[in-house]
Amino acid sequence: MAVGEVVLGSNQYGKAEVRLVRVTRDTPVHEIEDLTVTTQLRGDFAACHTTGDNAQVVATDTQKNTVYAFARQFGVGSPERFLLRLARHFVDGFDQVTGGRFAADVHAWDRIAVDGEPHDHAFVRTGRETRRTVVQVDGDDVHVVSGFTGATVLKSTGSEFWGFPRDAYTTLPETKDRVLATSVTAWWRWADPDVDFEARYPVVRDLLLATFAQVHSLALQHTIFEMGRAVLEACDDVAEVRLSCPNKHHFLVDLEPFGLDNPNEVFYAADRPYGLIEADVRREGDPPVPHVWASVPGFV
Numbered sequence: 001m002a003v004g005e006v007v008l009g010s011n012q013y014g015k016a017e018v019r020l021v022r023v024t025r026d027t028p029v030h031e032i033e034d035l036t037v038t039t040q041l042r043g044d045f046a047a048c049h050t051t052g053d054n055a056q057v058v059a060t061d062t063q064k065n066t067v068y069a070f071a072r073q074f075g076v077g078s079p080e081r082f083l084l085r086l087a088r089h090f091v092d093g094f095d096q097v098t099g100g101r102f103a104a105d106v107h108a109w110d111r112i113a114v115d116g117e118p119h120d121h122a123f124v125r126t127g128r129e130t131r132r133t134v135v136q137v138d139g140d141d142v143h144v145v146s147g148f149t150g151a152t153v154l155k156s157t158g159s160e161f162w163g164f165p166r167d168a169y170t171t172l173p174e175t176k177d178r179v180l181a182t183s184v185t186a187w188w189r190w191a192d193p194d195v196d197f198e199a200r201y202p203v204v205r206d207l208l209l210a211t212f213a214q215v216h217s218l219a220l221q222h223t224i225f226e227m228g229r230a231v232l233e234a235c236d237d238v239a240e241v242r243l244s245c246p247n248k249h250h251f252l253v254d255l256e257p258f259g260l261d262n263p264n265e266v267f268y269a270a271d272r273p274y275g276l277i278e279a280d281v282r283r284e285g286d287p288p289v290p291h292v293w294a295s296v297p298g299f300v
């Protein structure tokens with residue numbers, strides 16, 4: 001059977017899932033905008049597919065850079081306006097681009113409440129954490145641990161990381177002002193199983209998040225220890241707190257190649273790898289109860 005000529009059909013290409021966090025910090029009350037942006041261009045890209053000639057190809061890396069640069073230059077505002085501006089830029093700016101698909105997911109954040117008041121620069125991702133509990137019974141030996149996972153929180157300032165050792169493999173710059181974000185997994189062991197859990201769960205949860213908001217952080221390790229300490233100092237009925245917190249890195253985007261400064265406003269929210277910071281916080285002299293933790297998933 002004769003084989004007909006092979007031709008290129010429809011095609012589009014671009015950068016998928018650009019993680020953009022924009023902090024507006026004109027006043028002490030910061031605003032954050034958190035989006036996942038995908039750009040895909042359509043037009044005359046046949047030569048690249050059929051002969052490998054890239055002369056018409058607006059690199060996906062350029063598309064990503066444009067997302068970050070536009071966030072700095074124009075802000076985000078409504079995602080629709082942001083995407084329309086990006087689309088016009090590519091379609092009007094490059095003859096070979098005739099259209100495209102531009103998409104954004106917006107990740108909403110609420111302010112963390114501290115003493116009932118919304119915090120200036122500490123946020124919790126909208127949507128509740130998953131509350132969890134494990135009960136262990138051996139005859140009359142009863143232990144209850146409670147906790148939650150998936151409370152994603154972010155501070156747009158009030159976090160430093162410096163003074164760490166530098167060796168031949170160290171490239172991380174020291175910083176006195178960075179974004180600190182994590183998804184808190186917390187467990188706490190009740191001193192006694194006779195607790196009004198419905199009343200006490202929100203108290204411990206709110207205390208953990210309020211402490212995240214209020215501590216001026218010198219490291220995520222420092223923050224999680226203070227979170228555990230705050231609970232143990234305020235709650236006699238809690239014997240032990242365990243925290244597992246991925247450091248959800250927000251890297252400042254270098255906009256200098258595009259003639260733009262970036263005074264801690266436009267960030268790349270990295271997915272992985274991430275630092276994983278975990279600690280067990282107890283009162284001095286309290287005996288450990290490892291068998292209770294043996295069946296609690298997920299850390300140390």
Ligand SMILES: O=c1[nH]c(=O)c2[nH]c(=O)[nH]c2[nH]1
Nearest residue numbers: 161172218219220221247275
């Ligand atoms: O809070 C932090 N703790 C670390 O141990 C660490 N390591 C790193 O690269 N960044 C950070 N941040």
